[in-house]
Amino acid sequence: MACQQPFFSPRLPFTGCIQGALHEGKTITLTGRVLPGAQRFHVNLQCGSRGNPDVALHFNPRYDGSKDIVICNTMQHSKWGSEEREYPAHMTRGANFTLMFLVNRDSYSVIVNGAHFMEYLHRLSFSRVDTISVDGGVEIQSIAFSNPAVTSPPPQPGYPVQPHSSQRNRTRSRQSKSGPKNPPQWCNATQVGMVMLWILCSQVVPYKNIMAGGLYPGRNITVQGVVNHNADKFCVNLRFNSGVALHFNPRFNENIVVRNSLLKEQWGPEERTGGMPFYRGHSECVLVTIMCDTNCYRVMVNGVQMFSYNHLMTLSSVLV
The missing domain is CATH 2.60.120.200 (Jelly Rolls)
Structure with a gap:
């Protein structure tokens, strides 16, 4: 399965496609910084980008109350379900963060700064989720995608890491024909x-x-x-x-x-x-x-x- 190039430094509000939709074992990793004066921000894993799409996971840190809190929810047919609340947010105002969503069979695992934060049980089929959106008091450095690792094959003898000369020649030939290209965003x-x-x-x-x-x-x-x-x-x-x-x-x-x-x-x-x-x-x-x-x-x-x-x-x- 081909890898999807990450989004780097997107302007907010941001809406981007998740190529191939979600499947078990896939991860989405966001890096960024919560703005010093942030009241709240959200990350939505949603089913499409037009109109008022269903939202499978609404991840919403809030800083406008007496305690920092993360609220998670699902919206289906334009109606929000019951909120799930987690204390504390572990994503403080003015601080950098890494936020990861891991798709499991029954839930999303949410990992903040390398530590498990919460589980959110699926209320909508994750196979419908093909869009990610972000907005609010946050700066996003990157949004990256990774497919599940495959079970290790039996041990094999080592080989050089460099590609074969024929592969290098084909690559150079393609580059010479097409001319230099802009480097990928990531x-x-x-x-x-x-x-x-x-x-x-x-x-x-x-x-x-x-x-x-x-x-x-x-x-x-x-x-x-x-x-x-x-x-x-x-x-x-x-x-x-x-x-x-x-x-x-x-x-x-x-x-x-x-x-x-x-x-x-x-x-x-x-x-x-x-x-x-x-x-x-x-x-x-x-x-x-x-x-x-x-x-x-x-x-x-x-x-x-x-x-x-x-x-x-x-x-x-x-x-x-």
Whole structure:
């Protein structure tokens, strides 16, 4: 299944299509910031975009009462159902956030900043949901989509990550005929660091770019792509001027994900625990989100937190 390109920095009110509608295991990930003076905002997962469509999930943080609260509801045939209320909101005014919706058979799992927040039982069939809308006192940096991971195949021998020469030649031939194209919106330099992943619908790798403004607590880096069928390994590096602050390196022949830092031209001790959430040989998109906290990076794969890595360099020095 082809991956849907994320929406970046959409103007509000925003309404966008969910390609292929929702299905079990799909995730939708929003990153953004609640405005300092926000009274409320909402995210709707809805059935169409015209007229007054049914809303399968209305996710509505509110800050205009004595307590911050999240209200969830469903609208069917222009009538709202009974509200479900959750305290506290965990999405404070003026703060950055990552909000994920995971589609389960019986419910939506809502994950806020990497932690499970609530479950919302389906009142409408999620297969009808083909639209997402956002409005209110919030700035959205990105809205990304990920399809479910596929069960791991039996172990296979490792192969080089680079595409075959014939594939590279075909790619160059197509590019020379069509001329240069504008980069996809989700390869914005403020969103993606250095990527060594064969990415569908994206730039040719290896890919490198400057992250304007550097990193800071609350900033998120989102990488979405497809692992090459013959990949031995890939890596995502967050770099500073003389080294690597975070080296995130899934290795398929060892079935591990290695995390490390390169400081003063020397690699530190590797961190190897935490499992292997990536699989080669499948066409499913993978969504990797690196969340910058005050003390560590938190790495989420398809909406699930898998790893944390303590900072060895100041965030503001990481620019590539």
